Amino acid sequence: MRFSESWLREWINPPVDTTTLAHRLTMAGLEVDAIEPAAESFSGVVVADVRSVEPHPDADKLKITRVTDGNNEYQIVCGASNVRVGMRVPLATLGARLPGGLVIKSAKLRGIPSEGMLCGASELGIPSVVDGLWELPSDAPLGQSIRDWLNLDDSVIELGITPNRGDALSILGIARDCSALFDMDLTLCDQSSAVQVTSDAIQPAQIDAPDDCPVYLTQVISGVSVERRTPMWMSERLRRAGIKVIEPIVDICNYVMLELGQPLHAFDQQKLHGGLTVRHARPGETMDALNQQKLELDADCLVIADAAGPVALAGIIGGLGSAVSSETVSIVLESAHFTPEVIAGRARRLGLTTDAAFRFERGVDPLLPERALSRAAALIQQICGGQAGPASAAQGAQAPRLPAVIVLDMDWAERRLGLAIPPEQARTFLVRLGCIVEFQSETILTVTPPSHRFDMVIAEDLLEELARLLGFDAFRAPMGRSPLTIGVRPETENSFAKVADFMASRGYFEAISYSFIDPVVAELFSSEPSITLANPISSEMAVMRQSLWPGLLQAVAFNQNRQQSRVRLFELGRSFKGSLDNVQEIDQLAAVMVGGRWPEQWAEKSAQVDFFDLKGDCEALLLHLGFSIDATSEHPANVRFQAAAHPALHPGQTAEILIHDRPCGWLGAIHPDIAEKMDVNGSVFVLELDLHALQNRHLPMNKPRSRFPQVRRDLALLKPATLPISELLSLIKKDSPASLREVGIFDRYVGTGIEPGFESVAVKLIFQESERTLTDDEIVGIISDIRAKLAQKNIQLRT
Incomplete structure (x- = not known):
């Protein structure tokens, strides 16, 4: 506002x-x-009148003018195409300073002396849609400073x-x-003049939807002047409010809306066909709106219609076919109350943004239409002339619902606010706001909220009013004391903050993205239907996200478009599944990485991140949170990565993450087609984990180290290329004795000497007993059992 x-x-x-x-x-x-x-800073600009206009002898586009400020006459060489005798314009006199630091000096233009400058509005730093000189009203006071006359300070x-x-x-x-x-x-500045009813003309109207429109008033004004012009004082107030000056009748409606808060609309009476009806749209009805947009209307859209069809979308925008123009001589002025529920969301759904809808969907005083109609009609008569008929209420109108009485106990208010407010002061505050206040006792007030305050419903609402009128900065003293119990967090519980701190320590920046996304984008990341919002902010934010990846990828694209090629981001947020009536909210961690493995430096050659960079970060996070990645004789693995398929990820570079054999997340490379649609460059790798699966951990247990030596044996194995490494390691660990403490891969080879369809992997086996030294025969026996198990899966020692 x-x-x-x-x-x-x-x-x-x-x-x-x-x-x-x-x-x-x-x-x-x-x-x-x-x-x-x-307005911008300027000085030395006064109102002047153009007395004569002559062509310049040496320049076709220049004119020699003589102007007066009421006391002195000046010769000005001017290039404006709209200059003419008798118009009043801003004159920058010698020594005047204009916006941008320009100082007006005496000059010769093509040999003709010029003693100043005639100005357009834009040259004074005032926005204007008119090229050329700023034409001032004929009653602008000659010689007066423009700045003072228009109160530009x-x-x-x-x-x-x-x-x-x-x-x-x-x-x-x-x-x-x-x-x-x-x-x-x-x-009360709106009551300075009253409309003069000099005609008996009325516009027939009826209400077929009284619950959505309890009040609908019209007033006919005929014989308005076609030479009307919006007065400067009004156009300046509209400009400063950010509203474009269009046409006097439209400007007056906008002015009253800003002044009183009641949106109004004016119809050209000669373009209407019969009476007006407030009703819901019928199937298949359309309307050409004032912004020249063709609107396809649904049954829940409230319209104002004549015999030929809708002429306005109620409370939102008027129709093009009945619009007021500079030739209009007879108008029907409309002032109505529409309930917020029937307006809310309709404008956004149709791709419209209007000041009327902005107000009606927040709630407009249901008792205001009559006052606003009278004010607008009086201004129209004053500025445009015309004969006004009586204000007429549509058939079917009903009394709007008014707020209920609220009981306010000031002792209770003191306990809630922590600050004592004298009951008389509270009464003064509320009466100033328009409430009717009576004392039920010395400390108890009965308050009837005014009709314009839709947000005053319960005593807490009145408490808020008292607090804000005192000023939120008035609450400096402690707000009372209350015993606090420090919550106990089990040592086995991981906090979300711990996850965020770790990701930041690995070089990721935290991002926060919207929970609402584009339905087209949502389909790229999930084959399940998304939850569609009943009242979306825009069509690009119409469904709830099922994954945090879309928001992170948009952030990556944003950074890449600003020459940030190395991006690492994470987000802790919620995804949403199910239906609008049964929403499942899932707390998730998501991460994305793209670009160089290291920042540019002299010690390391440039290399791009790959799947295993992000997998390493994921494993480091899980280890930090107390999960086991590699099984040992004491601790079995509780995290597995297995190959899988995901609609948004690249085949062959996708892993499903299982914790305690339950699917809890995904890891992989974004599919190139999706990367292109999301406008991201390079190979992009993403991670997603269910945070609730990470909350509980196993506590580390102290165990004395063995005094006896470890024994390491390495095996070079030929395995089928399709057999996952994790399955190979699990096979080795299965049914092995406790003395086999650790199993791991330390080399992999595919190439010359290796049969197609196979690959060579080097496996380390670490043996150790806690009470004695292992013998070679024992180790050979264990390895023999392992070889026998591997042979069953076509895994042999490499020779």
């Missing part, structure tokens, strides 16, 4: 400067995101309004909060 500070100060003028005002608003929950000047304040404070999306709403903050009365 952007607004002009001077506009707010017309409603309420607290005795504080801009910085203090911004601080008080922020401490009251209306966070000030920015404070900007209304004003500030523009931008607020970040939370979704529960739809009432603060207007000058009235912000002024109402300031009234409570500074204990001052409001000046």
